[in-house]
Amino acid sequence: MNITRENIDELNAVVKVDIAKDDYAPKVEKILKDYRKNANIPGFRKGHVPMGMVKKQYGKAVLVDEVNKLLQESLNNYLTEEKLDVLGNPIPKEQENFDWDKEDYTFEFELGLSPEFDVDLELKKPVTKYNIVADEEMVNNQIESIQKQYGKLISKDEVEEGDVVAGTFKNEEEGIEKETSVELEKVKGKRNLNKFVGSKVGDTLKLKTKNLFEDDHELIQHLGIEHDKAHDLDIEVEFTISEINKRELADLDQELFDKLFGKDQVKTVTELKEKIKEDAAKQFEQQSDQQLMNDVTEALIEKTDFELPKEFLQKWIQTVGEKPMTEEEAKEEYEKSEKGLRYQLIEGKIIKENNLEVNFEDLKAFATDKIKQQMAQFGQMDPSQKELDDIAARILSNQDEVKRLSEQLMNEKLLEFYKENMKFDEKELTYEEFVKEIYK
Template sequence: MDIQLEKKNPTEASIKITLSEADYQPKVEEKIRDYRKKAQIKGFRPGKVPDSLVRKMYGKAILVDEVNHALSHALQDYLRENKINVLGEPLPQRKDADAIDWDKQKEFTFTYDIGMAGDFSLKLDEVKVTRYTVDVNDALMDETIENIRTQPQLSNSVEVDEYQEGDLVSGELKAEEGDFVNNGVLSPADLSEETRKLFKGLKKGDSVSFDIKEAFTNPAALATATGLSAEEAEKLEGDFTFTVEKINRNEPAELNQELFDKVFGPGVVTSEEEFRTKVRETIAENYDRESERLTNQKIREELLANTEIDLPDDFLKTWLKATNEKVSDEDLEKEYPMFARDLRWTLIQNKLAEENEVKVDTKEVVENVKEGIRQQFRSYGMGDEIEDMLDNYANNYLQEKDGQNYMQVYNKLRHDKVMEVVRQKVQLEENTVTADEFRNQLQQPQ
């Protein structure tokens, strides 16, 4: 066997593999002997089929299989032993295969085109990124607690006499022409601005008329209000009358033990002071997670902008076309820049992981999934009683989708570890901001 690497440029090369008869024929002979033992051909007892007949019937197919098998192993072994990190997959040159005479040739030569990334270096100490800390002040605390108290699942629904914005109204919705009638709940918040004005000050027994298509701008809200499917509700048209039978308002929940237990779990906090402290900690933790995500995103953008990585663009486009036959040339040109950007980030991340010896083992993957399952069951009020079942739950999840779930968790843990290392090496400028200022940062295009 002879293997030669020919570099066309820093990012593209070809690998020529020449197989001699000694590289594949022993396996061919072994397969033919195996076929003789198992072949069931009319007129011959099992194991007594003549060698010449087996070769005539199966010889060429066996030869093709064994040559391809030898080629595949030789190519992969060569790439691994020479530490050649290819992008995409090696592409065989079709002219070699088309020119083969399988009946006469004893020596076979195949050439594969490969693409590689150019060498690059990372200068983490030159990366400068701002990391934001949100000031959890009293105003933010009061706003958050008010939002908690008014959440539908926590607030108290009370019946009132006169409609105010935010109330829910129950009553009869009736077409002014036709037979349609439905009794149900209507949320004026789902209506157009002009229609909402009609409900201001309404009391039980009052009626209001509106054009059904102009009133509802959201098909899902129209379906809910009419009790019909989205398709059926879409067919409604004309003027409708809604007669108010009941008005309900969500009153903020009281700051008492019942609310504390619903929000943080039974007995976790037992006073308003402890509740406020716990809310403050939770707000800070949530904003810290968001800040870390934003910081990671900014670091990613800085590294992509300041790290020059040459890619074999022509090869990659050819490979993408070869593996996605339905992709048009127009779509390929449109989507390739994003593909190349993601590929550059993958290369950067792999280099960071290698240089900093970042590793993730199976135990970490399993434990991460188990913790996620624990949190899910805790939200249902279950605790220690599910511990004995966690291993089975986790293993079943990780084996689903042919191992894709495993790789998804693995890649996330690896990414988190890599970014943790990176944050320690780049220049982070700490900046304390208000919640509104931080939200504005999140809305900035990245």
Template sequence: MPQVVRKDVDNLNAELTVTIEKKDYESKFVEELKKYRQQASMKGFRKGKTPMSVLKKMYGNSVLSNIVYDILNNELDTFLKEEKIAILGQPIPSEDTPEVSIDVKSMDDMVFKFDLGLAPDLEIKGFNKNKKFTRYVPTVSDEKVQGDIDNALKQLGDRETITEDIQETDSLKVSVKELDGKKVKEEGISSQFTVLVDKLTKKAKKQMLTKKAGDAFKVNIFDLEDGLEESQVKKYFLNIEDENAEVGKDFELTVDEVTRVTPMEFNEDFFNKYFGENVVADEKEATEKFKEPVLNHYKNHSEALLFRDFQDHLMGKNEMELPEVFLRRWLLMSNEELTEEQLDGEFDAFKENLKWDIIKGKIVKENDIQITSEEIVANAQGKIMGYFGGTPLPPDMMKDMTDRMLNDQNSLRQIQEEVISNKLYDVLETKFSYNEKEVTTDKMDDIIEKAREKAQK
């Protein structure tokens, strides 16, 4: 039977020596060759009658290698589980491991040495009911809710093509052609796109409101829609992906089509079309329905900000050392495309993420946080409904989309992490106290943006 011996180098590093004797693999090797013999169909021999010496010569080393490494991996996995060794990354061959020759001509005992990076033994510190965090309580203004209602009324309103003067609420399909002086440039840039009049810059809007469908006039393409960066104008208006491409500012713009929407009335007919038959009864319920997703959106951001504060606090209270030399070797060995230079630039961020994973894992284990398949499905279906604006989907369609999402391993892992994080948040929330602070959604947007900028530094 193979032997595994552990030697601790220090608190964060250990070595495992795995000895596989000839008797551990020889019989398995013979059995595997016999299986090959039963299936082999080689010229000059009847099926199943190929001499073992021939098979050994042709397939022996490959078969032996597979058997030895299967035994080796099984012994490592079993030892780590039975000894309950918490490791970081995966075992990697020691730099002084003996050279092993896997050759059927010289089958003998084999010795393998591996380095382990050990997870630090951590006792979580920092939980304190006297520690107070700020919990933002978002408030949604009537104006913001009304804005969403107005957009929905337009979305389901009647559309008509207009030939008279353009109004501020109109949507325009326009064509643009690059100018060279006063003339259209030969082989210059041309494009067609849609803009909303109320999104234009003050200067462009004033000019547009004097026009109608079919009119053509000169514009500064980079001063057409308010709030767009030069790169966005190139990409979305001119279909140019290269941010550094040289583009003149002067274009001839032609108004190809003017579309005007007559919004629906905020009444039962609209409620049934937007929410479904008999889902809401009156204006008050409908207004609350519009308010609810906005409030939930900002509540989720508020919880995310609070979770980040928990994380920063616990990271500060639980300093730890890591087996950095081992981790660097493991990262380089497990990713052949990673260079030393790249690793130097990314290693600090990797360490911080790993430290939080260790803290998180310890809290999850101590609080017996587990997730169920029902919770995973519920999370996936919540995401899917979000894609459709919260509108309920037919059961068959929901099942099909849920199955596809959960069959994607990346999506499944992300959902599992979210469910665990949500449960972890619930646990952490009980460990501290809070000062609640009401903020408007506009103020929340500013707070969220500052948090993003901080995270990117």
């Protein structure tokens, strides 16, 4: 067997594989002998079928199969030994009038080669690193939400603003009949609110769904309709009141603090506010980190300029899916995926040059930490090491989970690397300001 490579340019090459009869004949002969031993052909005893008949019936199929196996194995070994960094997979070149009746064969494959480039982490315009903080309004809203959650509902005879009204929404034509509870704080506009105020149990109100709630998504819950239908729904519904309650907020006392955080962990409203700010900061940090990762990715793609074997990749995309694509479809798919491919190459280079690989011990520790976090959410604050190890072993025996966790861990390693090695413009702002800035 002989393998040679011709470099067309820096990004494209053709590999030629010559396979001689001596390369495949011994394996083909052995397989055909095994076929002969086990073949059941009418008129012949098992193991006594003439070899000529076995070759006639099975020879070509076995030959093609073994040559293809040998070809794939030798090509993979060649790419590994030559340390060729290829994009996609080798594409076999079409050969007209290929003849399997010959004894020696030649195959050619097109290769797309990974470009040579350097990654410079020093950006002309530094990326913004957001520090999101909980403002006083957010903290107070969170406290009110806690008080509502742990408060009481007191039955009433007549509806007033701020009440919670239970009842049934109906519209026969649309097939709507849904029992629900409406918080009047979420009803939109004075006109709608006035229809509720002063009503009593047993009263039926006629309401328009359009602009009934501050958020159209409330209609999904209260009417039992699908998401797509909720937007701009404009029908009349009847709401028959079955119960009226006033929400009495829970007192901000030690009993409530202990329910929320454990005994004597929080003792004053001031400490409660600080605790809410701390918890919010942890949640905001995840969003800030994700935005930082997105912005760094975009900046590195923009700054790191290199060519790709575009025509090869478009041709490869045509063949790689379950269904072959047309040239136009492959071109469109390439344009959609080019930016992602560029970052994969940039990311791969950063990982390799800075030894950021994920090993099994890293992965096990990462999985164990995730397990502890999930168990803590369900009140299991101090699981045994054996329990953690057993759960981690089960998770890491699943290849899909290993892949998912490895990607998460590598993302964290890259983020930490960027934080340590890049300069950022830091900006402190509230969550509302952050949302406005990101989605402006």
